[in-house]
Amino acid sequence: MTVSDEVAIEINGMNKWYGTFHVLRDINLTVNQGERIVICGPSGSGKSTLIRCINALEEHQQGSIVVDGTLLSNDLKNIDKIRSEVGMCFQHFNLFPHLTILENCTLAPIWVRKTPKREAEETAMHFLEKVKIPEQADKYPGQLSGGQQQRVAIARSLCMRPRIMLFDEPTSALDPEMIKEVLDTMIELAEEGMTMLCVTHEMGFARQVANRVIFMDAGQIVEQNEPEEFFTNPQSERTKLFLSQILGH
Amino acid sequence: MTVSDEVAIEINGMNKWYGTFHVLRDINLTVNQGERIVICGPSGSGKSTLIRCINALEEHQQGSIVVDGTLLSNDLKNIDKIRSEVGMCFQHFNLFPHLTILENCTLAPIWVRKTPKREAEETAMHFLEKVKIPEQADKYPGQLSGGQQQRVAIARSLCMRPRIMLFDEPTSALDPEMIKEVLDTMIELAEEGMTMLCVTHEMGFARQVANRVIFMDAGQIVEQNEPEEFFTNPQSERTKLFLSQILGH
Amino acid sequence: DAHSSGTLAQIQERGTLNCGVSTGLTGFSAPDANGEWQGFDVAVCRAVAAAILDDPSAVEFVPTTGQTRFTALSSSEIDMLARNTTWTFSRDVDLAFEFAGVNYYDGQGFMVPRELGVSSALELDGATVCIQTGTTTELNLADYFSSNNMSYEPVPIETNAEAQQQYLAGACDVYTTDASGLAATRATFEDPSAHVLLPEIISKEPLGPLVRHGDNEFGDIVRWTLNALVAAEELGVTSANVGEIGNTTENPEIRRLLGTEGELGAMLGLDADWAARAIAAVGNYGEVFDGNIGESTPIGLARGLNAQWTDGGLLYAPPFR
Amino acid sequence: MSELHSETALDSAYVRTEMLPEQAPPITAAGPVRWVRDNLFSSIANAIMTILSLYVIYVVLAAILPWVVYGIWDAGSLSECREIREARYGPLDGHGGGVACWAVLVDRWDQLMFGFYPPELYWRPILAFLLFLGGIAPVLYDKLPRKMLILTAAMPFICFWLLWGGSIWAPVLVAAGFGIGWAIIKFGTRFVGAMTATILAFIVPILFWVLLVGPLIDAFHSVAPIGIESVQSREFGGFLLAFVIGASGIILSMPLGIVLALGRQSDLFIINKFSVIFIEVIRGVPLIVWLFTAQLLLGYFLPPGSNFDLMVRVIIMVTLFSSAYIAEVIRGGLAALPRGQYEGADSLGLNYWQSMQLIILPQALKISIPGIVSSFIGLFKDTTLVVFIGLFDPIGFSNAIRADTDWNGIYWELFIFIGLCFFICCFSMSRYSQYLERKLATGHR
């Protein structure tokens, strides 16, 4: 678990509006190579939007985002480059139901990276083993449980060998038993030094793996700190209120 | 919370078949005014069917059901009478999506009880306050969360001022946070002395409010007892097995 | 006019003649059980095909409805139209077609059930009249009734078969169409004698094949093929004797007609024996008439106006010289 | 609270010692008696309706059945039929009575089925039809091996060749155009970028078809004259015509429909508006008007001197017409896909065409199959309208048959037969699409 000095993501004075609604306000954030960041905050505070801007799933209107040295601009080539460096896991997995697990995993490497099929399948099996479901490779997503699906989604992202992984509430659509399976997989990833940004309210996870916890409210970063400090000794009033709600619950 | 000697529901030697399938077998049950009964049992054991027979939503083929002195027969008048005395809450709420919350609550009083609209609305607001969502009165069901919807469903039944309330797994379609809201409402009702029959697996609720817990299996009443006794010292083997499963869970 | 000239060349290159016919009119054009087209109009097509291509079966028959026939011709989908079409001023001039002659002199008549007791069209005031739509018939009808100050109720019908069924069921009192069609239709009734054709013929309906404006060469071929059939009857040339009569006869017109003398074929851009081929293929006009609609067929039309001028009819082929 | 509990608990505590067995229900609760009571006589109104219905069924069958069953099958003409009838059943008494003369079907069977298609070549349409069934089978039943999709792709070309005949090079070279397009997408992306490759993949094949295919066919044919006897469109007729128009309409309209649906879903203003206008104009005007347009007007809009035969023009119109309907069906399928699928594809770095081809369309088309089958049923039924522009579909043939002196006056037999054939085809298709809808409703989402 090493954090290098190299900068993986740099966000500078970023602002975003939905119509006239100002969702993200003056976001400044630097993430180093190998850092693991947990983002939390009340519903509607813009966490998902922030994550999705990094992946160019949403466009921002002001400020700059630089991912691994590539500026996120209107240039399609840059967007393609960033997307192939950044993997993303959605709350609802978004697996492709008409493809088998293996095909889900090999699709992007074959079409985007132009990897030979054999090789792509080997890589896919490798990562499926890593998330502990190699035996499901020939099933369809509909035949898997939620936890398994989410692990496939993680494996699918990993197959593109991204340098950064984004997670948007990866466990919130899961039953309690399955949450653990997925968190275990994520912890393993974290231990290998993957750069991770994760929106989650799993405080146990945050405590265990995060280098930094970021608290957002009303579209702004309100507080950021190391996990221990953040949980035991929050500075801002809002953070305190928020923590009292989710920890008390 | 008083239980009077007056009999609210009396079921005698009731049998019911679906086609050739014998769902309810020789049910005998007496419920006194003000009693609060929780019915539990494995899936398919006929709990819902029993509840629905009391409300004449299903017809039974043998035996008698007397509700508040009225014999449940094919006579439409008797059915109407019983239905207006008995309120029912469904697992999936079954609110009317094309009417506002207030209209949902006033519909039956206006048409069935011939209450003037103004008066019906006052009653409705009264009960909406009781379930703590008076401010939602002009919204549509689709705009409410599940827990709120179930509370509206309870208020809707209460607006008919029933003497008996039937609940069929009112919380099983809800998220955990919302379960509490609904259970709170039900506990409040119970404290006011409403006669209640409730199919539920919320054992906390049973312990707190029930006078009696009934365990059903394979269409028959296998065991009934007061909650403490029932949970701590079940008599029949089946009950033990069942309790070990749901409590261990 | 680039694309309509050279029709002849196109036909020769293609090897078939595209000939528009009706989608089905008893005696005039209808496919038989083997899918072979038969009928009076069809024979004209075959004669032209025989004249040009030496093969009476080298015809593509294109069925057309009353509504689609003119477009089919003007858009070059067909080379010629041989479908009971009345030669009128506006069709010739305004629609830009060229009538190649008249193969049947017809007139619009009326048919009524005998039990109605009607003996003249002037007694038809207030009658319900079945009529085929999309033809000159409905215009004639409107003119006839209003000029005689009578009222009527038109029942427009799309096809002859349909109209006939309406009439038989009594949905209309009168069926009006060209007299030939009436006779042909009546012939197939279960009891033809229960229906009468009224004596009034309310219009002149010269029916004949037509081609597009602007390609006079091909127009000439169609015109003179038709004339050849008529002249052949007049001159006593039949399909049976056409083989030898050209050589045996002394009659110079027959010799010119059959190509054993003179250059008529070459003037048309065809072989010398073009007319002989046409006659050999379908017979002379009289044979065509008798074989398809004449008195020996179920349709049983008399020659009437369509007799040779020598017999008091209107058929009068210009001289072949 | 607790004292209350103990009060009631005493007399209500109860344990069943012995489980009750399942019993048979009382006779009134199950079995045929119950069925009849529930389904036929559950109330007085119901009983009346039952009796009325039975009466109506009886009256209708009594009127129709004898006519159908005693029908005459062996006669050469209507008058022969009438003679046979008189010989068998005696003279007709006034109105009604009578029997069907099915002999017309025997006599004209080939024409009703194949039109003027040369009889010695009937095997070709039959083989084409079987191939067609084989080709669509893997689309309709996803349990069949995916390899069969190759047959699906080849089927249109083979069927075309079988039906119209002529040089084998025509379908081969047309198919080659698709091959060229595919190759450009597959290999060109590396050199010229995805978007240019896509544009080229549209344009090059079109240029190939328009400019090169004609000369190439002649060239290849002169080198290797492989071919079968060619058949003119005019010789098609009867149900063959209906099938050919319906099937080509649906096959050809699929790609166009997909493009239109994507266009209508697109955020690009101009493309979106053009798609909307096209779809609305086509759907707003009845098919019969479009058919008259094909017959009367299409020639005006083609380059001077060019002239298609009528059937090709009809197929063009029918294709345009059904593509508008298919586009709406597919749009429904696209809209039914959750947004997450688009985002999932985006986040993996797939470009627009890749995500459409690999993720979106396979799923959207699958959802749309029931709707597409329904469009096909509609289209197949609508092929009867070509009778108005002089094509000999089954109804057109019924007119032509009646124009023959042999069968002049025959009526119901032909219509009943044609109606029955249509019913069998359409009903089985609609059953299939219902089956599919149920399967989709319960299947994985």
Place this chain on the structure above:
Amino acid sequence: MATLSDPPAESFRLSQLIYDTRYRSLTIQVIVFILIMLGLWELVSNAIQNLSALGKDFDFSFLGNRAGYDINQRLIEYSNDSTHGRAAVVGILNTLLVAFLGCVTATILGVIAGVLRLSNNWIVGRLMTVYVEGFRNIPLLLWIIVIFAIMTEGMPQPRDFRGDEPEASMILGDSVAVTNRGVYIPNLVFTRSLGGNEMSEAADGVEAAIVPSVSGADWTLILVVLALGIAASIFIGRWGAAKQERTGVRPPGLFWMRAGAIVIPVAIVLIVLGATLDYPELTGFNFSGGVHLRNALIALWFALSLYTGAFIAEIVRAGILSVSKGQTEASAALGMRPSWTMNLVILPQALRVIIPPLISQYLNLTKNSSLALAVGYMDVRSTLGGITINQTGRELEGMLLLGGFYLITSLVISAVMNVYNNSVKLQER
């Protein structure tokens, strides 16, 4: 995307047209636009060339020329001396008439069949299934022809009514004659008419049209009274609802009061005007007097209604089934009567599902009415798009007008549908 994050120094490069998301969509649109415009231009220039080659011009003046043909069914005055334009209008009105009648009956049939298909009577359910499947799976054209044939073959001829012992007789107290030329029903005439008879006797010698004499003032009066009656009825309905709100009890006999408010004033006016029925009677070849509903109209109307009714039945069935069983149960559990449940709970929800596809069925019916030519009904396709084009040779202009008419009709109908859809959208979270 990030407008401000672009390095300002960067100048425009051509490759940005393809790779920059801001320009890319513009590029694509411009290319497509140019291609489409080229295609359109190609079509138009071909048309111009072809027209001039044929020596035709593009000119709508033929609409002002004498038509020369007769139309049997006319809702407005028309004779063979009228213009082609007027013939087109007669056709349009006929199209709209059959479309309107068809929509009404198709809805009634469809609703009945749809509800009966759900009936718990097995035989009735099966019969309705046979009806629905039979009509849905056989081409409409065939049905039109067959129904037309049934009418002509099955009904008596007018002459069967003649004689001392006629083979056929009029029904409903000798007021309605059902013949194979159509149905003759009595017509309202006013003995104490207010005058203002706009439609003179058919002057051109063709028998009177479907509404033989519409006396302007009389009918205006009746319509006004009818409108007032409806208004009164609505008012009574409001009053009843208000009373129910106040007291909780609906005034008894409300329905009869509302019906009476409409019927009684109209009846009075009719009596005052001396309304009597003009019965059809057999004169000459045909019945005269009364209103003549021609066979072509009836066959087309029935066929369209039965055919579309089968589709509507499915829509209605699906609509009712779409309301979950839980709604009925919840309503029953509240003590609501089945009829109230139907009116207050099921129908309002089902209608949202039913109406959009229902309206597109109306659209289909309107378009399908163009099959009128199979039975010789003189709709707009048969007049403008048929005889007129055929007599004048103006295919291009005629077809454009015809297409335009259908297009406008369907756009209007779909606009109405969109308004409705937006107004009943369920509120969602």
